Amino acid sequence: MSKKASIHDVLTGEHYISGNEAIAEGCLAAGCRFFGGYPITPSSEIAERMSRRLPQVGGVFIQMEDEIASIATILGASWAGRKSMTATSGPGISLMMENIGLGAMTETPFVIINVQRAGPSTGLPTLVGQGDVMQARWGSHGDYELIALSPNSVQEAFDLSIEAFNLAEKYRTPVIMLTDESICHMVEKLIIPTKSKIKIENRKKPTGSKKNHLTFKPDADMIPPMAAAGEGYNVFVTGLTHDTKGYPVITPEAQEILVKRLCDKILLNEEKIRLTEEYMTKDAKVLVISYGITARSAKGAVNLARKKGIKAGLLRLITIWPFPTKLIEELAKKVDAIVVAEINNGQIVKEVREATRKSVPVVLSSKLGGTVHTPKEILAKIEEVKKK
């Protein structure tokens, strides 16, 4: 970088910063201009950086009275037309669940950064965990879908922050960045590209008449264009089951139409949304599946296995939800066994088992939080399942 990047825009250049700081910069580069949050370890550095950076780019930072207010306020900001976000962890994400449902029901784009720590309850506030994976998907009541992403480096934390906003805007959905304490407190090199190289997606705006506007009439792609408050469309938004006008309709028929579409707009686009990384999977006989910080240990384990002559490979999940069921179903046909490594008591392993339909043995390499796997621990599982 010959020219110093302006603090009033994308901080193009080379940086040596933490995952949390990279996420803040990634969200700003994505066009986020509203942050509502409540301090919680290990995510607080995101709020701290946003409190300094947002006013520099003309954005709004507000520290709310609790996490429930934080998520409610970013929903409001999104409906005023701003890209908005919050960042939290364990107890905070639990408090946000009801309004994640409101976000899904009202198709409100926003991003939640969940810097996972080990739970349940207050658990290990300063130490890593990956125990919120199922909660991200099922935490709010009722049937809904959302998108969750998991980075494994500081660079990817930045890149996926942009992707998270792009997906939220494109599919009009809450997006959760399911990252973890290790990634977010780790300091690594980050390269922020020039603004022109960053692909930005913005929500579709309505083009028709403002009179009698149908707030929730989907296009052929199942996604309704989104008018902001104050634009003259008189939007009608409710968490009740509603029709295309947005009006409450308390019938099983309206429920079928609405909830089916809300789920399908994510599920039927799974392949388009899907991001994964495959490492040495071509001839692999033992497949390791992992994500986030754990995927780094898993890669080490695959390398160690290869040195020992075991044909191991790694599938790293970058998109966690919607789950890449079809991909794993295909990969399972080529391998003898699967090892799933995650810092919880076995969450994604259940999805993997369902995807493989018990065609191959699927074993769990588990840690309950507080520390990451060593490659040797995962290697031990690989050796356990390899065909003699």
Next chain:
Amino acid sequence: MTISEEKVDDTILEAKRHPMDYLLRWDRLPHVWCSGCGLGSVLSCFIHAIAESGIDTKKIVVVSGIGCTGRASGYLDLDVFHTTHGRAIPFAIGLKLANPELKVIVFSGDGDLFAIGGNHIIHAARRNADITVICSNNFIYGMTGGQLAPTTPMGAWTSTSPYGNVEPNFNLCHLVASAGAIYVARWTSLNARRLQASMVEAIKKKGFSFIEVIPPCPTTFGRRNDYEEGIKMLEFFRENTIIRHGIDPGDAELNLGNKIVVGKFVDKEDKPTLSDHIARIQLFAKRR
């Protein structure tokens, strides 16, 4: 003779439309409120106040939580949001801060704003968030069938206080004024003209303004407390309401059988709002 079922323009009805109908969503009426309920009158005052304020209706946003009053936003032909229980205020703050040009009004009930949402209202007042909050206080959870609320007067009967309420109630105006609201008024739904005038003042006020309005609720409150008809409760309001402008809202407690003290209790000079302060730091950060 066969009668066509095809819809025709009903010009007679069209001609009879009320001049305020342009602010209502006709296709959502009739409303859900019980006969004898005062919320219809309150909503009527509200739409008149909006018209009288002269504010561009394109910029007016109404946010509600959950409950009987929470349904009010859904009858207005404006940008309207029916959010989660208790969270109308933080949702409204997000709208306002993200677009300071909007006039954001929260219209919700006592349970929504002061029980489940109690934390948000005191902080909104403390911050001087530039929003107006209209709280309809019917002393009860109406939508769920008449359970005890933090506004239920001591001794009152509800479906979850079958031996009479043993808890003291919140004095909403006192609480909000103490937390920093710059405009605080209380009216019953019978004080329609004063309520409407007060709504205009509150809406036009810069900063956090608050109006408590007491409607009759014969179905879930009155029925168990000797006011089984709306008209009986209105008669009680007529005979027992006293207007005391400017008094300390702490002296305006609402107790069963006592006089109802109404009036404009607080009307402070404008001071910088949360939006003003945020705009100031944006300017500061931009220049550096």
